[in-house]
Amino acid sequence: MSVRNPSDFRKEIDLRQDRRQWLKTSATLLGASVLPMPAESTEAAPQPQSTPKAPPRHAHETRSLARFFTPDQHALVDELTETIIPEDSHSGGAKAARVTDFIDKTLRETQDEDQKRTWKEGLPLIDSMSHHYNGKSFLDASPEERVAVLTVLSENERMAGLPEVKFFKDLKHLTVIGYYTSKVGIHDDLQYKGNRVLQEYVGCDDPAAAKT
Amino acid sequence: MPEPEVDLSKTYDAVVIGSGAAGGMAAHVLTGKGLKVLLLEAGKKLPIEQELRSMEWPYDNANRGFLPPDSHSLNFNEYTIRRPPYGPGFEKSKHLHSYIGSGDYTKNIVVDERENPYTGTNYAWVRARCLGGKTNIWGRLALRLSDYDFKAKDRDGYGENWPISYSDLAPYYDKVDLYLGITGVKENLDYLPDSIFQRPTKLNCAEVTLKQGIQKMGRVLTQYRAGVTSDGLKHNKYRSRCYGRGACSRKGGCDIHAAFDSPTGLIYPAMDTGNLTLRPNSTVRELTVDPTTGKATGVHFIDSQTMKDYHVKARVVIVAASTLESARLLLLSKSRQHPNGLGNSSGHVGHNFCEHVMGPGITGRAKDLVGKPPTLDDGRPGGFYLTRFRNLKEKHPKFIRGYGFEGGSGSTMFPRGTDAPGFGAAFKEEVRKNHGAYVEMGGFGEVLARYENHVDLDPVVKDKWGIPALRFHYKFGDNERRMCEDMKETAKEMFEAAGFEILHVNDRMLTEGWSIHELGTARMGNDRKTSVLNQFEQSHDVKNLFVVDGSAFVNASCQNPTWTIMALCWRSCDYLVDEMKKGNL
Numbered sequence: 001m002s003v004r005n006p007s008d009f010r011k012e013i014d015l016r017q018d019r020r021q022w023l024k025t026s027a028t029l030l031g032a033s034v035l036p037m038p039a040e041s042t043e044a045a046p047q048p049q050s051t052p053k054a055p056p057r058h059a060h061e062t063r064s065l066a067r068f069f070t071p072d073q074h075a076l077v078d079e080l081t082e083t084i085i086p087e088d089s090h091s092g093g094a095k096a097a098r099v100t101d102f103i104d105k106t107l108r109e110t111q112d113e114d115q116k117r118t119w120k121e122g123l124p125l126i127d128s129m130s131h132h133y134n135g136k137s138f139l140d141a142s143p144e145e146r147v148a149v150l151t152v153l154s155e156n157e158r159m160a161g162l163p164e165v166k167f168f169k170d171l172k173h174l175t176v177i178g179y180y181t182s183k184v185g186i187h188d189d190l191q192y193k194g195n196r197v198l199q200e201y202v203g204c205d206d207p208a209a210a211k212t
Numbered sequence: 213m214p215e216p217e218v219d220l221s222k223t224y225d226a227v228v229i230g231s232g233a234a235g236g237m238a239a240h241v242l243t244g245k246g247l248k249v250l251l252l253e254a255g256k257k258l259p260i261e262q263e264l265r266s267m268e269w270p271y272d273n274a275n276r277g278f279l280p281p282d283s284h285s286l287n288f289n290e291y292t293i294r295r296p297p298y299g300p301g302f303e304k305s306k307h308l309h310s311y312i313g314s315g316d317y318t319k320n321i322v323v324d325e326r327e328n329p330y331t332g333t334n335y336a337w338v339r340a341r342c343l344g345g346k347t348n349i350w351g352r353l354a355l356r357l358s359d360y361d362f363k364a365k366d367r368d369g370y371g372e373n374w375p376i377s378y379s380d381l382a383p384y385y386d387k388v389d390l391y392l393g394i395t396g397v398k399e400n401l402d403y404l405p406d407s408i409f410q411r412p413t414k415l416n417c418a419e420v421t422l423k424q425g426i427q428k429m430g431r432v433l434t435q436y437r438a439g440v441t442s443d444g445l446k447h448n449k450y451r452s453r454c455y456g457r458g459a460c461s462r463k464g465g466c467d468i469h470a471a472f473d474s475p476t477g478l479i480y481p482a483m484d485t486g487n488l489t490l491r492p493n494s495t496v497r498e499l500t501v502d503p504t505t506g507k508a509t510g511v512h513f514i515d516s517q518t519m520k521d522y523h524v525k526a527r528v529v530i531v532a533a534s535t536l537e538s539a540r541l542l543l544l545s546k547s548r549q550h551p552n553g554l555g556n557s558s559g560h561v562g563h564n565f566c567e568h569v570m571g572p573g574i575t576g577r578a579k580d581l582v583g584k585p586p587t588l589d590d591g592r593p594g595g596f597y598l599t600r601f602r603n604l605k606e607k608h609p610k611f612i613r614g615y616g617f618e619g620g621s622g623s624t625m626f627p628r629g630t631d632a633p634g635f636g637a638a639f640k641e642e643v644r645k646n647h648g649a650y651v652e653m654g655g656f657g658e659v660l661a662r663y664e665n666h667v668d669l670d671p672v673v674k675d676k677w678g679i680p681a682l683r684f685h686y687k688f689g690d691n692e693r694r695m696c697e698d699m700k701e702t703a704k705e706m707f708e709a710a711g712f713e714i715l716h717v718n719d720r721m722l723t724e725g726w727s728i729h730e731l732g733t734a735r736m737g738n739d740r741k742t743s744v745l746n747q748f749e750q751s752h753d754v755k756n757l758f759v760v761d762g763s764a765f766v767n768a769s770c771q772n773p774t775w776t777i778m779a780l781c782w783r784s785c786d787y788l789v790d791e792m793k794k795g796n797l
Contacts, residue, residue, distance in 0.1 A: 084635045090644065102276070109281035111304045147636055154635055176630045180643075181270035181277065189644060192625055193588035195267055198456035201592045203414020207421045207580070 068107040068116075073123055074100055076139055080126065083146045084175040091189035094179050102178035115170060122167025129164065218491045220524045224250040225792070227511055227526035229496045229541065232345030234761035235532035236474030236482075237778045240391075241785035242530075243487035247792075250524060251479065252494040254516055254533075255323075255341030260348060260475070264317055264467040267457060270625070277316050283307040285314040286325070291336050291723040296684065297329035297673060310338045312349070312728070317464035321348050327676040332667075332684035336725040337536065341516075343492055344474040345534065346728065347774070348465045352472070352593050353618060354394050354439035354775040356385050360403040360604065360614075361769035368603065368612045371661050374766040375738045375747035378405065384779035392472045392778075393441025395454070395593065399434050404599050404771065410443040413456070413592035418578035418621035418651045418712075422596070425710030431601050436594025436618070439472040439775065450476035456591035471593060493517050497679050499529055499545040499554050499757070506549035508757045514677050528756045528788060528797055532781070535565075535762040536667060539733035540682045542744075542759070543669050555734070555751035555759070560744050562668055564735050566661040566768040568727035569615075569692045571720050572699035573654030575628075576712035578621070581649035586623055589648065595620025598653060598706070600770055602698065611694040613660065615770045617703065619653025628652070651712055655699035658770040660691050661732050686724055696721050729773055734763040749784040756797045760784055 069077055081094035081103070094100075107119055126149065130138040133152070134145040141149070153168035160166060179185040186192045225247035228238045239251050270277040279285055284305040286298055291311070294301070302308045313322040323339045330337060340346045360367065362374040362381075382405070388394075389408040396409040412435050415423065423433040444453035454470035469476040482488040493516040500509045500523065510525040531538045539562045545554035553561055600614035627647035632639060670683040700719040707714050737743025740752035749764045751757040760781040762773050791797050 085640050086637050088637050088640065090641075093640075106281070111281060111284075150635060154633070157633070172635055177276065180626055180630065183269075183271050186269070186271070186625065189640070190623070190627055190647065191586045192623065193586055194591050194623075194625060195269065195457060198588070198591050201413050201456040202588065204417035204420050205414075207417040207424075 066108060068104045068119075069100070074104070076123055076127070077103060079139060079146060080150075080171055081175045081178070083143070083150055084172055085179045086143070092184045094175055097179050097182035097184035099175050099178035099182070102182075103174045106174060106178075118163065118167050118170055121163045122171070125164040125167065218250065218489055218524075220522055223510075223525040223527060224248050224489070225526065226250070226528040226530055226788075227252065227524060228530045228532055229511065230254075230345065230532035230534060230537070230761065231343050231479060231490075231492075232340075232474050232532065232534060232761070233347050233350075233774050233777050234534075234781050235530075236344070236347070236478030237388075237781040238530050238532055238758075238760055238785055239482040239488055240478040241782050242789065243482040243485045245785075245789045246487065247789065248487055248489075249482070250489045250491065250526065251482075252496055252511070252513055252524075253341075253343050253345075253490070253492045254495040255343065255345075255492060256516075257343040257490075257492045258320055258348075260342075260344070260465070260473075261467045263320055264348075264465045266464065266467040273316055275316050279309070279314055279316060279319055283309065283313075283319060285309040286311050286336070288723060291334060295334060296331050297325070297681070299326035299329055302326075311336055311726070312338045315464060318349055321465075328681075329673055329675060330682045330684060331670045331673050332682075333686050334723055335684045335686060336723040337730075338725070338728045339534070339537070343479070343490075347472065347474040347477075350439075350465075350471075350473075350774060351618075351772070352436075352438045352440055353597065353772040354396075354407070354437050354472075355597070355771035356405045356407060356779075357381075357769050357771055357776050358403050358405050360600075361767060361771070364613065364767055364769075368607075370612055372735070372737055372742065372766050375736050375743075380747075381776070381779050381783065384783045385775065387782055388775055388778045391445075391447075392439060392477050393443070393445050393451075394437060394775075395435070395440050395442040396437035397435045399432060399599075401432065401599060403604055407437065407775075409437075410441060413438075413442065413454075413594075415596060416587070416589050416622045418581060418649065419596050419619075421578060421580075422598075422619075422621075422651065422706065422710040422712070426598070426706045429706070429709060431706065432599045433596050434599065436592075436597055436620075438593035440466070440470050440593040441472075442470075448477065448481060450480050454593060460590060460593050466593075494522075495677050495679070496533070496541060497544065497677065499531070499541060501545070501547050501549060501554065501754070503548065506547075506754065508554070508754050514679075516677070519677070528758065528792065530788075531757070531759045532761045535730040535733050535765075536682060538759050538761055538763045539565075539667055540669070542734065544680065550753065555744055555753045555757055557753050558741055558744055560663075560735065560742060562733050563663050563666040564661040564732045564766075565665045565667060565686055565730065566659045566732040566765070567725065568656045568729045568768055568770060568772075569659050569688055569696060569721060570654060570656055570726045571718060571722040572696045572703065573617070573619075573652065573718045574700075574703040574707055574714065575650065575652045575716040575718075576707045576710075576714045577646060578649045578651055579711075579713055581622075583645040584648060586648055589622025590620075590624050594618075596653075601702075602695075608698070610698065611691045613658040613691070613695070613767075613770065615655045615657030615695055615699055617653040617655050617699075619651065621651040623648040650715075651707070651710075653703065654718075655696070655703070656727060656729075656770055656772070657692065657695045657699060658768050659688060661735070661767045662689065667733065688721060688724060692721070729762075729768065731762040731765040731768050731773060734759045735766045736764050737766065748787040749780060750788070750791075755791075758784055758788060 081099040085094045087093035231253040308325040398406040452468040496513045498512040508529040543553040598617035602614040628650040669680040673681040734744040736745045
């Protein structure tokens with residue numbers, strides 16, 4: 001399946017039609033590569049059934065058994081959050097800000113079972129979509145191909161009842177919170193000037209002068 | 213932790229119930245005049261600096277500054293679709309807080325809703341049971357009322373006038389200004405009198421643009437008049453001057469106490485006189501009276517933690533538990549002489565309940581500022597106050613009274629504009645370029661004092677301490693709805709006049725109670741048949757009973773109430789001491 005330009009999706013995609021296709025095909029196409037469900041409790045987390053293609057991104061960390069994401073899922077969420085807020089010439093993106101760790105902690109600790117379910121269902125759906133549109137998993141897809149998948153969801157945000165749209169909205173929400181409360185977001189990206197002792201608040205005496 | 217033993221065998225000159233703005237002020241004035249005062253606070257004395265941590269970065273906080281995940285704070289939707297008590301349905305959460313308890317810095321300051329249930333109509337009731345109460349986290353907007361408020365009935369025929377004029381209170385506003393510190397700019401407005409201001413903070417560029425834009429409409433935007441000391445207070449060793457550190461806009465307080473709070477501003481200095489005894493963890497359940505004279509004799513209170521019951525005697529009882537809690541306490545104190553509750557021969561206790569309506573507001577963008585290098589915009593206690601302009605000179609055809617707007621502009625630690633659509637590099641760049649260019653403001657309008665808006669005691673539901681809960685019978689009316697319609701329109705026309713790009717106009721009214729400005733449940737007046745207190749906040753029925761918080765207000769005006777609560781309280785306590793010396797109490 002050839003990669004389509006994200007702008008094409010806006011014209012062509014009827015998400016409700018399309019999803020029927022990829023939901024039908026995803027089971028046979030994906031087989032074992034559908035991501036395993038994450039651990040529900042703090043008991044031993046199930047290990048991925050297939051060998052990860054790459055070592056987990058943060059394999060050097062002491063991984064708590066209580067992590068919400070499996071290593072495969074962690075790698076997928078890393079790429080999803082980076083697609084939401086990518087590194088650019090100005091500053092690091094969601095990966096540099098360790099947004100996945102923030103989301104893992106949030107989901108691990110939340111009492112909102114609905115939110116946990118949204119993520120458990122959403123991650124495999126994203127991979128199914130990537131297979132449908134790109135012919136490969138989200139991790140194997142190029143940045144442009146990843147953008148194409150999320151564009152389908154972003155353009156259809158009003159279909160809030162669909163689990164993948166619900167997932168996308170929460171993914172964006174948590175990525176935004178995680179990023180803009182991080183060192184990278186506050187200092188590198190926004191270059192926030194406050195939260196320090198000042199002798200005088202500078203303010204503005206003449207907006208006309210400030211325009212130039 | 214058990215409370216230090218308080219001598220409950222002695223008769224105090226005065227017992228003060230509540231340690232917020234009103235109770236703190238009563239303690240300050242009375243101990244300064246040599247009275248031996250016992251101050252009872254239902255909540256704990258928190259290690260407040262450890263709670264507020266004003267300069268903590270979000271990434272250094274386990275929950276990025278948000279409420280821990282085992283707790284929940286009610287949101288607008290939940291306040292709308294549910295009915296009080298709000299506890300049921302949130303059993304999974306370890307703690308349930310009002311909407312203001314949504315941050316890690318306020319979670320121990322506001323109460324747990326389940327321990328403190330109430331019933332009746334929808335109401336977002338924010339309560340802070342701890343030393344200092346809500347002054348630990350207040351919005352700091354410190355405004356005076358004027359005769360447009362005190363004599364509002366003379367202007368439009370509605371409701372009652374206050375039994376005082378601005379000239380009665382002006383000297384006490386001055387005292388509050390000088391003792392606690394306030395920053396702002398003189399505007400010479402008869403409807404919003406100036407305070408004795410310390411060094412003002414400046415407006416930022418978009419705010420100056422708005423100020424200039426609305427000048428031709430005859431409207432006034434002024435620097436946020438904040439109850440914050442910008443020059444410092446030589447007489448107070450517990451408070452520092454404001455260092456513009458920023459993060460003032462997050463829900464929380466000021467851990468260097470540049471912003472006024474009752475403990476450092478009033479209570480600790482009162483303790484230094486040697487005349488104040490403080491007992492936290494003391495939930496007052498009833499005011500007691502002498503069975504023969506009907507005068508107040510003291511209070512019954514429960515140790516909030518050990519649940520042990522105590523009684524303490526006092527020559528004067530001063531109720532300062534907050535507007536709704538004070539009304540509750542009067543209604544709880546039924547006796548043979550006072551069958552409807554203490555000081556309630558008028559039947560007005562709990563009635564004429566009023567506040568400020570919130571919700572309508574606007575978000576816009578100053579296009580000139582888009583893409584400009586980042587500036588510091590929140591290193592100050594507040595942005596701007598756009599003063600009342602309705603029903604001053606001309607009568608509005610659709611509603612009486614007025615409203616003002618609170619607002620601000622520019623960069624904040626967590627950026628505005630992250631609700632923009634899309635994702636990816638373009639989204640990231642848009643947030644970065646625009647977040648310093650946002651301007652926002654929201655209205656605060658007077659809710660008319662109406663007899664039928666009231667609270668009473670729930671016949672069944674009780675709080676954790678076995679005390680009957682408050683039941684609400686309170687709704688906004690047509691005047692508020694029409695006023696909110698107008699707020700939305702004028703917000704739009706003013707942003708247009710300033711040349712801002714309008715991004716969002718909000719016309720939704722927030723839940724009753726959202727302003728946290730509840731007032732009027734034991735109003736003052738000259739007629740004892742239609743009011744609870746006289747002009748010195750003294751009960752018409754019980755000479756040695758004073759109610760010195762927001763419940764004494766006759767109307768809500770549209771200005772924020774804290775500074776008026778404290779000025780009134782100071783005036784009443786001066787009177788109290790004079791009367792006591794004359795042997796009249």
